[in-house]
Amino acid sequence: MGVAMDLLWLSEDDVKSLLNMDDAIAAVENAFRDHGLGKTQMPPKSYLYFSKYDGDLRTMPAYLEGLNSAGVKIVNVHPRNRDIGMPTVMALFVLNSPETGAPLAVMGATYLTSMRTGAAGGIAAKYLARPESKVVGMVGAGAQARTQLMALDRFFDIDLVTVYDRSIESCRAFEREARAFLECDYKLTTNPQDACECDILVTTTPVRSPVVKDAWVKPGTHINAIGADAKGKQELETALTRRAKIVVDDAAQAIHSGEVNVPISEGKLKPEEIYAQIGEIVAGKVHGRTGKDEITIFDSTGLAIQDVASGRIVYETALKSSKGLRLKLM
Ligand SMILES: NC(=O)c1ccc[n+]([C@@H]2O[C@H](COP(=O)([O-])OP(=O)(O)OC[C@H]3O[C@@H](n4cnc5c(N)ncnc54)[C@H](O)[C@@H]3O)[C@@H](O)[C@H]2O)c1
Known part of the structure; x- marks a missing residue:
């Protein structure tokens, strides 16, 4: 079966222009409520520890049924990065369709992480x-x-x-x-x-x-x-x-x-x-x-539900404003 599929690539700058704190707060508060009502799936984060570099890498999947959204974030924490001018925390987020599983968007999620954590x-x-x-x-x-x-x-x-x-x-x-x-x-x-x-x-x-x-x-x-x-x-x-x-x-x-x-x-x-x-x-x-x-x-x-809820807003706002780059997947 030949189905054309593409996905949206959103850079850190795109995400910065698409996500504000009021939207992040609304998204995260709804995600917390769904979590409190038992309407989310969120397996524990899995960690890789790079002890000789004083760092780690985590994967964070979640599904919010009410929002019909799922995704996975990959994020590190390397406090010594600041000494070489790199952020301690850097992240990439993939938003998937719960209906087909297809990836809808891939986005830089370093700013998203700070915003959803602040929220x-x-x-x-x-x-x-x-x-x-x-x-x-x-x-x-x-x-x-x-x-x-x-x-x-x-x-x-x-x-x-x-x-x-x-x-x-x-x-x-x-x-x-x-x-x-x-x-x-x-x-x-x-x-x-x-x-x-x-x-x-x-x-x-x-x-x-x-x-x-x-x-x-x-x-x-x-x-x-x-x-x-x-x-x-x-x-x-x-x-x-x-x-x-x-x-x-x-x-x-x-x-x-x-x-x-x-x-x-x-x-x-x-x-x-x-x-x-x-x-x-x-x-x-x-x-x-x-x-x-x-x-x-x-x-x-x-x-991870904070990331999925915030990533969904970024994706929807990007579609409305034609931001980002369409990449051909298959
Ligand atoms: N809870 C969450 O959702 C969440 C999300 C992202 C990051 N984090 C965690 O938050 C922490 C900070 O992340 P960040 O991105 O702000 O890092 P960052 O490197 O940008 O900031 C950390 C700050 O702490 C200071 N610091 C380090 N050691 C210190 C010490 N011993 N005494 C006083 N100050 C000290 C540094 O000088 C730096 O200004 C990390 O541990 C990270 O894993 C948590």
């Missing part, structure tokens, strides 16, 4: 942070930090952002770029404790030894713990995690590779102590924050 943080804070939150603390000032702040800006009236990184140059670059979307006061610091004086704390470092101490975090703080997304990574002291209401994006992934993976593997936290998955809160099955003094943690590992 997840914004949504989590919407349900878990105090609504009057005004001060944001950033621990880590790299690629993910920028989109975290971009998404928080959609939900909160932010008047101060305290930015900590081990490199003050990274803090300065962060402020320069963040001012393009959020004009407010910025305080730059090389002391992580300063960043913890806040209403919403965002951690986006690749560390394996906690950078945030329990004693520095005051009651009522919400924490988006984004950086720990592989076995052995941990940004928050275990005592802090134990003191908090823990909401994960996906329990299996978080236990394997999220902020809770180290405390659980050391027997210092039990899986039953995880309060909920964010999708259960978005779907209205479980309450989010219930008191002003609660410390809440959103343990984000990054879900």
Whole structure:
């Protein structure tokens, strides 16, 4: 049978011009809701570990039945890439038709990854942070930090952002770029404790030894713990995690590779102590924050459903605006 088939190639620049934060938030919130309602398929990420290069590579498949969309992302994490001017995280996403299985589009997904990760943080804070939150603390000032702040800006009236990184140059670059979307006061610091004086704390470092101490975090703080997304990574002291209401994006992934993976593997936290998955809160099955003094943690590992939902928007918008390059497949 001779069926002509082509697919759409979308470069990183195409994706940047097609995906905005409001659309990413809407797509990811719907995906979380579907996850909470059990309407998604998402096998755990599979990892290759390149220990001699301090890096890893993951594949992330998912199917969203309600959106009639499926796909797979291939993504790496190599923190030392920054030393040679390359991003730590780079990704490629393939969108497939659930009906025939055919690939519909292939796109650069480095920007998409940052946007859908930022969107997840914004949504989590919407349900878990105090609504009057005004001060944001950033621990880590790299690629993910920028989109975290971009998404928080959609939900909160932010008047101060305290930015900590081990490199003050990274803090300065962060402020320069963040001012393009959020004009407010910025305080730059090389002391992580300063960043913890806040209403919403965002951690986006690749560390394996906690950078945030329990004693520095005051009651009522919400924490988006984004950086720990592989076995052995941990940004928050275990005592802090134990003191908090823990909401994960996906329990299996978080236990394997999220902020809770180290405390659980050391027997210092039990899986039953995880309060909920964010999708259960978005779907209205479980309450989010219930008191002003609660410390809440959103343990984000990054879900393939976030990529499929965001990739679908990019594809649809590309078709409407005739963006991208049609490639002949067969
Ligand atoms: N949860 C998710 O969905 C998700 C998605 C993408 C990336 N990530 C994870 O987020 C982390 C950051 O990714 P990125 O793309 O922003 O990387 P990046 O390299 O752009 O930024 C990381 C920042 O952390 C800083 N840093 C590194 N070690 C530090 C330390 N010991 N103390 C203080 N600062 C330190 C670096 O200077 C850099 O500014 C990685 O661990 C990555 O695996 C998670």
